[in-house]
Amino acid sequence: MSVRSRIGLAILGVLIVAATARVWLAYRSPPQLPADSEVYKSVDALFTAVTSRDEERLAACEQRLKNYHSRALLPDRAWRQLSGVITTARAGHWNTAAHRLYDFIQGQRRQSRPGDTGSSLTAMNARQTP
Numbered sequence: 050m051s052v053r054s055r056i057g058l059a060i061l062g063v064l065i066v067a068a069t070a071r072v073w074l075a076y077r078s079p080p081q082l083p084a085d086s087e088v089y090k091s092v093d094a095l096f097t098a099v100t101s102r103d104e105e106r107l108a109a110c111e112q113r114l115k116n117y118h119s120r121a122l123l124p125d126r127a128w129r130q131l132s133g134v135i136t137t138a139r140a141g142h143w144n145t146a147a148h149r150l151y152d153f154i155q156g157q158r159r160q161s162r163p164g165d166t167g168s169s170l171t172a173m174n175a176r177q178t179p
Contacts, residue, residue: 094113
């Protein structure tokens with residue numbers, strides 16, 4: 050096998066690995082939030098803060114979410130994703146942060162619990178599973 054063929058196969062292999070990783074990342078499910086209405090309200094408030102580009106609300110939401118994470122009410126993967134959204138917004142990329150947070154919210158499979166009112170349509174309860 051010639052050197053040229055080996056280089057071609059190596060490049061093809063790298064492209065296949067990159068394409069596979071891209072597909073896997075695109076279709077894996079986002080981290081799920083626990084069935085705690087306060088955590089959901091805080092994430093919904095974060096969405097409001099990001100879409101309104103409100104630094105004060107953003108800081109307040111970050112503090113609440115940090116508190117939930119430190120009390121083990123917010124899983125590590127979810128915290129990392131939400132923290133990344135906050136960092137993106139703080140860097141001035143509000144639209145990117147809003148899109149990432151919207152995708153995260155839409156990926157939630159929240160089950161309705163007895164006592165949940167769900168009467169107002171917000172980003173968090175728009176796709177509740179019956």
